[in-house]
Every structure is written in C-alpha cells, then in structure tokens.
Amino acid sequence: MRYEIFGENLPAVSITLNRGESIVTQSGGMSWMTSGIEMDTNMRGGFLKGLGRMFSGESLFMATYTAAEDNQNLTIASSFPGEIRALQLNGSTEYICQKDAFLCAETGVDISAHVVKGLKAGLFGGEGFILQKLGGTGTAWLELDGSIREITLAPGETIKADSGSIAFFESSVTYTAEMVKGFKNILFGGEGLFLSTLTGPGKVYLQTLSLPRFAGRLIPFLPRPTNSSN
DSSP, X not given: OEEEEEOTTSOEEEEEEOTTOEEEEETTOOOEEOTTEXXXXXXXXXXXXXXXXXXXXXXXXXXXXXXXXXXXXXXXXXXXXXXXXXXXXXXXXXEEEOTTOEEEEETTEEEEEEEOOSHHHHHHSSSOSEEEEEEEEEEEEEEEESOEEEEEEOTTOEEEEOXXXXXXXXXXXXXXXXXXXSHHHHHHSSSOSEEEEEESSEEEEEESOOHHHHHHHHGGGSOOOOOOOO
C-alpha cells in the first residue's frame, strides 16, 4: 500500500492498493476509485459498535474497499478546509480524537467510541461525553481543522486550550475542563466559562481552526429570510 496526501488547504488522500489490500471509511466517504476495487458496506463490528461510532460522529455503516487487482487507486477527500494527518498505529498506543476526525483506515485499525471521564469534561469540554478512539495496527487518516501543531507533554505537564483547538491526543494524556478564573475574564475574555486542560505524559495535537467558531463568525453575514406582507 502507498498513499499521497495532496490539495493543501482542501486536502485529499490518494491510496494505491495491491490485490487483497483494503481500506475502511464511513459510508459515503469515497471520492473516486479505479475499476479494480470492490466495495462492501456493512456495520463492521456489529450493531452496538456501530451505534457507538454514531455517537462519536461517524456513520452506523462502514464501507470496505478491497483491491481485486494490483495498483488500484482510491481517493478520499476531506469534507472541510484543513489538514489530513496519517497515524501509524502499532497496537500499543491508542489515540483519542475529536468527533468526525476519522477519515479512513486500514482494516487492522479499530474505530470505537471513547466515553469522557468526569462531569466537567463531558459537559464543558466542548466535545461532549463521546469522543473517537483509534487503536489496533495499521495506518489511519484523520481530517482535521486548519493546521496542526504537535506538542509533547512531560508527566504532570499541563496545557490549556479552547475546546475547539484540540484535534487528538494519546490516550496516556488526561483530558478535563477547568473554569476560567476572574469575573472580567469570564464576561469579557471571549473564551467562555471553561477551558479544556490536557495533562501529560503524551503527545497532543492542536488545530488552528475551530469549525464551530468559524461557523459562528459566518452567521452575521448569512442572508436572513424576510416576511413579505400582502
């Protein structure tokens, strides 16, 4: 298997498969493919696992694309501006990702729901109680917002971030929420009541674009329906 990520701010990943190699993506994720690839749509892992994926932002059904011949190509595009990041999973390290981050993966990668521990993190962390968890072995590709910065946290080291800035992190990192201190900061700081906190050890990946914040900036410029009087 070979792959190429292209497209800069509107990225896609082009994957070349040999006979018998497969890629899994959510239903409707494929952009184009050559004629020697076969598609099989299924619930992958059963109903309960599919339901967990739904709560983490993915579809109930998954599509598996398998090459029937050598040198077959499958291209999957990101659904929003940003970056596609490839993760090499070795069976020992798991990653916790924001909702909707999963783009596609080899069949040895396990995609499941991750339940956030702690009431504050679930209610005020910005992503809710259900995130995505990736484990197993193989390559997984994530679609992320904006550009990505990797930070390695030492044991006990903490970084605070706007909830929309967290792309994914290693499962060894502790994720919670912390209330902003100071009355003026809460009212006029523009960051809301809570910030997300990530505590090492482990790697965290932060993104420069928050889609909810970006959408909020666009709302004042969208046309509003007007009521016509007869």
